[in-house]
Amino acid sequence: MKRVRLSDTLTIAPVAVGTMNLMTWGLDAKGLVERIYEYIDLGLTTFDLADIYGSGECEKLFGEALKLEPGLRDQIEIISKGCIVYDQPRRPWFVTESYNLSKDYLLTACNRSLERLGIDSLDLWLLHRPCPLMDPVEVAEALEQLRAEGKVKNFGLSNFLPEQVAALEAYTDIPFVTNQIQMSVKCMDFLADGSQEDALRRKMPLMAYSPACGGKLFRKDLSKDDLATVQVLEEIRQELGAETLDEVLYAWLYRLPVTVVPVTGTGRKDRVLRAVKALDLKMSREQWYDILRIARPPHVSKKYHDI
Ligand SMILES: NC(=O)c1ccc[n+]([C@@H]2O[C@H](COP(=O)([O-])OP(=O)(O)OC[C@H]3O[C@@H](n4cnc5c(N)ncnc54)[C@H](OP(=O)(O)O)[C@@H]3O)[C@@H](O)[C@H]2O)c1
Incomplete structure (x- = not known):
């Protein structure tokens, strides 16, 4: 599987496993160790985490798995994100309170x-969301400190618009090395x-979250519009000789033209593999x-003159 180069020090798998x-x-931690090894065997070495996932519990469980199997850390790329503020004691599951990009x-x-x-360092740390109150001087100071301390090897952004990327970059x-944004047939x-043009200009791969539309097209109670979309996807699935609809979503x-690394969200290995299989489809x-x-x-229609 061809890996994706993000920087001189970081290449990642063409499909990232979201957590x-x-x-x-x-x-449990032992089961997670086994699952991570299964993914490694398939060439899927890149794992996407965030401090807010499970209000910190996802990182904790991942950490327990790494502790059980000390050799594991160096075989994978660990991505995490920060800046979304959540009130853990009051609301045990993920709830966005605000964004904070102060130093x-x-x-x-x-x-x-x-x-x-x-662990001592992250392979990639993303600023999870842009914030109207972010002071680029403070953000720059924080990132430079984390880099100098060796705690983060590469930095990226998430949900940033091109002008927000440029504003930070000026400081x-x-x-x-990447912008992780929502990209799918439904987004x-x-x-x-x-965003695509900005990434092309920078020669920067994009990471696509919710690439399988968060599962929305697989529901039984589809809206009329979604049903029409699924019908077209199904026709194209047959034309491409793909086994499943998800493969068509990834192939799209x-x-x-921009390099897209999907960040899968499914808990099922067979479904993650559909993102890998789709790499060979030629739409x-x-x-x-x-x-x-x-x-x-x-x-979207307006931007492209109603094509
Ligand atoms: N940067 C950000 O702001 C941001 C935001 C959201 C997410 N993320 C990252 O992106 C990852 C993926 O996000 P996501 O979970 O929205 O992605 P997704 O892969 O589009 O959606 C996953 C959901 O779709 C369901 N699904 C997938 N294929 C299916 C199928 N064939 N049939 C039925 N259901 C199917 C999954 O259920 P099953 O588990 O049952 O398969 C799961 O509930 C996250 O884990 C996270 O790492 C980042």
Whole structure:
């Protein structure tokens, strides 16, 4: 499997395993060690975490797995994120209170992630969300301190618009190696907000979260619009000779000119593997446009002159 280069010091698997729902996978630390090894055997060495997932419990469980199997850490790439503030004691599950990109908060958030994971450094740390109150001078100071302390090897962003990337960049020489954004057949904002063009200009791979539309197209009670989308996806699945609809969802993202690394959310290995299988599918321009036409929201149509 061809790996994706993010920087001189970091390459990642072409599909990243997301852990937002790790606490629902029914694994204890030992089971997680086994699952991680299964993924490693498949070339899937990249794991996406965040301090807020499971209100810190996901990082904690991942850390317990790493502790059980000390050799594991060096065989994988660990990504985490910080800056979303949540009120853990009051609300035990993930609830967004606000975003905080002040220097103190960022340093504390990153240090806490490292503590929960029981590791010395993260391969990649993402600023989880942009914030209207973020002071780029403070952000730069925090990131530079974390880099100097060796706690973060590479930095990236998440949910940042191109102008927000550029604003931060003006204050630091630290390169942002990726932007993790929502990209799927049901979330096409990246086509309208300049994210794809910005990534192309920077020669920066994008990480696509919720690439299988958060499971929304697999429900039984589909809306009329979603049903129409699924019908088109099903026709294209047959044309491509793909086994499942999810493969078509991933192939639609891989057809883009920008390098896209999907971050899967499923707890099932067989479903993660569909993102890998889809790397070999060759979606035609016509098939890609058929999906765009059936699923695009109005703001995406406008950007491309109602194609
Ligand atoms: N940066 C950010 O702001 C941000 C935001 C959200 C998520 N993320 C990252 O992205 C990852 C993925 O996000 P996501 O969970 O929304 O991604 P997703 O892969 O689009 O959705 C996963 C959900 O879809 C269901 N699903 C997938 N394939 C299915 C199928 N064939 N049939 C039925 N259900 C199916 C899964 O259920 P099963 O588990 O039962 O398969 C799961 O509930 C997260 O784990 C996290 O690491 C990042």
